[in-house]
Amino acid sequence: MTDVSETPKHRASLGRQVLPYAMLTPAVLVTLAIVFLPMLQTAWMSLHDYVLFRPDDFTWVGLDNFKAALGDEVFWISLKHTIIWMCTTIPAQLLLGLVTALLLNQEFPWRPVARALIIIPWALPSVVIALMWVWIYDSNYGIANEFLLRMGLIQQAIPWLADPDTALASIILTLTWQGFPFFAVMILAGLQSIPQSYYEAASIDGASAWRQFWHITLPGISGVMMTAVLLRMIWVANSFDVIFVMTGGGPGYASHTLPLYAFIKARTNLDFGYGSAIAVLFTLLLMVVVVFYLKRTGKAVS
Amino acid sequence: MKFKTLTGIASTLALCAGMANADSTVRFWYHFDNADNPMDALVAAFEEANPDITVEAENIPWNSYYDQLYTAVIGGNAPDAAMVKMFAQPRLVEMGALAPIDDWLAEWDGADGLQDNLIKLTRGPDGQQYYLPVQYVVLYLYYRTDMFEELGLSVPTTCEEFRETAKALTRDTDGDGQTDVYGFGFRGAKGGHDHWASFTLGAEGVSLTEGLTSEAGVAGTQFVADLFQEDGVFPPSAPNDGFQEIIGAFKAGKTAMTIHHIGSANGMVEALGDKVSAAPVPECGGGRWTAFGDESTAVLSSAEDPEAAWKWITFLSSEGNNTMFNEATGQLPVVKADSEGWTLHPQRFVQATVDSLPFAEMLPNSSATADFVNTVWPTNMQRVLTGDIEPAEMNAKIEELFAE
Numbered sequence: 044m045t046d047v048s049e050t051p052k053h054r055a056s057l058g059r060q061v062l063p064y065a066m067l068t069p070a071v072l073v074t075l076a077i078v079f080l081p082m083l084q085t086a087w088m089s090l091h092d093y094v095l096f097r098p099d100d101f102t103w104v105g106l107d108n109f110k111a112a113l114g115d116e117v118f119w120i121s122l123k124h125t126i127i128w129m130c131t132t133i134p135a136q137l138l139l140g141l142v143t144a145l146l147l148n149q150e151f152p153w154r155p156v157a158r159a160l161i162i163i164p165w166a167l168p169s170v171v172i173a174l175m176w177v178w179i180y181d182s183n184y185g186i187a188n189e190f191l192l193r194m195g196l197i198q199q200a201i202p203w204l205a206d207p208d209t210a211l212a213s214i215i216l217t218l219t220w221q222g223f224p225f226f227a228v229m230i231l232a233g234l235q236s237i238p239q240s241y242y243e244a245a246s247i248d249g250a251s252a253w254r255q256f257w258h259i260t261l262p263g264i265s266g267v268m269m270t271a272v273l274l275r276m277i278w279v280a281n282s283f284d285v286i287f288v289m290t291g292g293g294p295g296y297a298s299h300t301l302p303l304y305a306f307i308k309a310r311t312n313l314d315f316g317y318g319s320a321i322a323v324l325f326t327l328l329l330m331v332v333v334v335f336y337l338k339r340t341g342k343a344v345s
Numbered sequence: 346m347k348f349k350t351l352t353g354i355a356s357t358l359a360l361c362a363g364m365a366n367a368d369s370t371v372r373f374w375y376h377f378d379n380a381d382n383p384m385d386a387l388v389a390a391f392e393e394a395n396p397d398i399t400v401e402a403e404n405i406p407w408n409s410y411y412d413q414l415y416t417a418v419i420g421g422n423a424p425d426a427a428m429v430k431m432f433a434q435p436r437l438v439e440m441g442a443l444a445p446i447d448d449w450l451a452e453w454d455g456a457d458g459l460q461d462n463l464i465k466l467t468r469g470p471d472g473q474q475y476y477l478p479v480q481y482v483v484l485y486l487y488y489r490t491d492m493f494e495e496l497g498l499s500v501p502t503t504c505e506e507f508r509e510t511a512k513a514l515t516r517d518t519d520g521d522g523q524t525d526v527y528g529f530g531f532r533g534a535k536g537g538h539d540h541w542a543s544f545t546l547g548a549e550g551v552s553l554t555e556g557l558t559s560e561a562g563v564a565g566t567q568f569v570a571d572l573f574q575e576d577g578v579f580p581p582s583a584p585n586d587g588f589q590e591i592i593g594a595f596k597a598g599k600t601a602m603t604i605h606h607i608g609s610a611n612g613m614v615e616a617l618g619d620k621v622s623a624a625p626v627p628e629c630g631g632g633r634w635t636a637f638g639d640e641s642t643a644v645l646s647s648a649e650d651p652e653a654a655w656k657w658i659t660f661l662s663s664e665g666n667n668t669m670f671n672e673a674t675g676q677l678p679v680v681k682a683d684s685e686g687w688t689l690h691p692q693r694f695v696q697a698t699v700d701s702l703p704f705a706e707m708l709p710n711s712s713a714t715a716d717f718v719n720t721v722w723p724t725n726m727q728r729v730l731t732g733d734i735e736p737a738e739m740n741a742k743i744e745e746l747f748a749e
Contacts, residue, residue: 095416096440098419199581205582293724294584295731312719
């Protein structure tokens with residue numbers, strides 16, 4: 044009697060234990076195959092002298108590629124640009140996204156349409172965005188110069204992408220435009236999860252709009268913001284498609300970032316050893332930033 | 346037993362049928378700027394003549410053509426045949442990616458019909474033949490005849506004259522205080538090395554492999570830098586300008602001169618009519634240098650059916666077909682018979698090409714050439730133009746690359 048009643052129970056609990064693993068296995072296997080394996084391969088290649096057009100010449104060089112990178116002027120230029128790139132793009136996107144989300148959270152006619160339209164930059168492919176902005180910035184026909192000239196803000200058309208002083212900033216503006224809807228949508232979702240009663244209670248207590256924002260809204264969306272910033276940080280740091288299409292890293296090295304430099308070294312110069320070393324160095328640097336960020340924000344949020 | 350026999354016969358029949366249909370497929374990669382290219386017509390004509398061969402022709406964007414080709418070769422997914430330029434040959438040979446065509450070439454009766462010397466010019470670095478020429482061009486100077494006439498200028502024949510002419514042509518035509526016509530459309534992005542080379546490599550004793558850091562060599566790069574920084578005769582966007590930009594600006598009347606080949610002649614005539622003409626590039630530093638723009642086809646060593654791939658590429662370099670091919674690219678046919686009846690381009694552009702042939706040269710047959718074209722030249726030229734480095738530093742970097 045006891046046997047009969049225990050077996051299905053036992054089976055059920057065993058099933059419960061195995062089921063998560065069974066369901067996760069395909070995803071883990073795929074991730075291992077398409078993410079971890081290439082990562083290991085990259086690390087392995089970075090320790091070799093491997094130029095793709097000499098496929099038989101795969102010589103172990105230890106850390107030579109890393110030493111060469113640290114002594115390479117272009118590596119440091121690219122690193123500087125990567126830091127500028129991340130430190131300006133993400134806060135700009137966050138700020139713009141926050142303002143947009145707060146606006147979209149207000150009641151106004153056609154709000155659903157506005158919410159749908161705001162997502163357009165995020166939904167467009169990077170290459171389309173890059174080409175579109177290349178035309179906007181064009182020094183002969185571009186609308187940016189035309190507009191500024193007519194407003195009397197500039198006297199001569201500026202070659203935004205061909206001038207090393209403005210190239211990186213111009214691309215940062217493009218990327219800010221592309222990425223802010225992501226923040227807007229995420230923050231909007233966060234805003235909608237804050238109970239209206241908090242605001243009602245606060246206004247009964249006489250809290251100003253600013254204090255309501257500071258003490259209710261911001262804490263309410265901080266978790267969402269943290270996740271969004273983390274995701275965006277990794278995406279922005281790694282993204283070079285827009286730069287590649289808009290300037291190819293030029294003029295000179297004026298818009299080189301580390302992922303772009305690694306890509307050019309590996310894909311155009313076919314120097315996979317050196318390109319991999321730069322990629323590995325960049326991954327390590329990014330990991331430090333991410334861990335630091337998680338520790339700091341983790342504390343702040345809790 | 347009966348069943349077994351029947352099955353055997355059926356299998357044999359099926360196998361025979363399979364063999365009869367054992368078509369070869371030739372995967373062919375090419376790059377055409379022209380969107381409405383007649384490759385489909387060429388493929389159809391070839392397949393009609395060779396019903397057992399199917400050609401899958403794929404147009405790969407020029408900007409990433411070689412990146413994709415090298416990656417495909419290494420990844421084991423290379424096409425069976427491809428359009429290729431000379432600068433890529435040393436690297437492709439080093440990769441073992443090309444199939445030698447000497448034996449086939451010896452038997453092919455179309456070889457004698459090709460323009461003289463082209464086979465020799467395209468020989469591989471190891472003395473074997475891998476490339477079969479399919480079209481050629483020579484770079485020359487395009488200029489706006491109406492603007493020259495208006496200002497009473499004549500076509501510059503030396504760099505000094507070129508500088509003065511370019512300065513005169515750079516002007517504000519509508520009186521709004523903005524320069525709206527620039528003397529010369531300089532290509533500062535990838536592919537612009539031919540412009541720079543015409544101003545630099547003409548000097549005696551200066552080539553990409555020697556004399557580049559000599560006084561004469563540096564003077565050439567300095568000349569280009571001065572044209573941009575001091576004289577302002579290039580549009581401000583010159584450091585980033587590529588093919589589309591220089592051709593677009595010339596057609597739109599934003600520039601009065603530029604350097605390119607006959608491939609853009611018809612487009613220019615369509616936009617500007619008689620207001621555009623061509624002449625050889627000016628003599629700089631005592632000599633002239635212009636680029637011989639080659640294009641060949643090759644059979645890849647990994648081709649599944651090399652014979653079929655060879656058949657296809659010889660088809661493209663045969664009388665009649667070569668005309669059709671060049672009608673798409675707007676370049677010049679390599680087949681003598683096709684050249685004789687050539688009417689696709691106005692005579693003045695063909696003449697400028699022929700006049701430029703005596704001093705046209707190719708880039709060094711070295712595996713460094715690909716890096717020179719793709720990264721070293723554009724990056725350093727842009728740095729010189731934007732004042733980031735001195736011309737001598739740029740020349741030293743190029744010399745270093747070829748010395749490695």
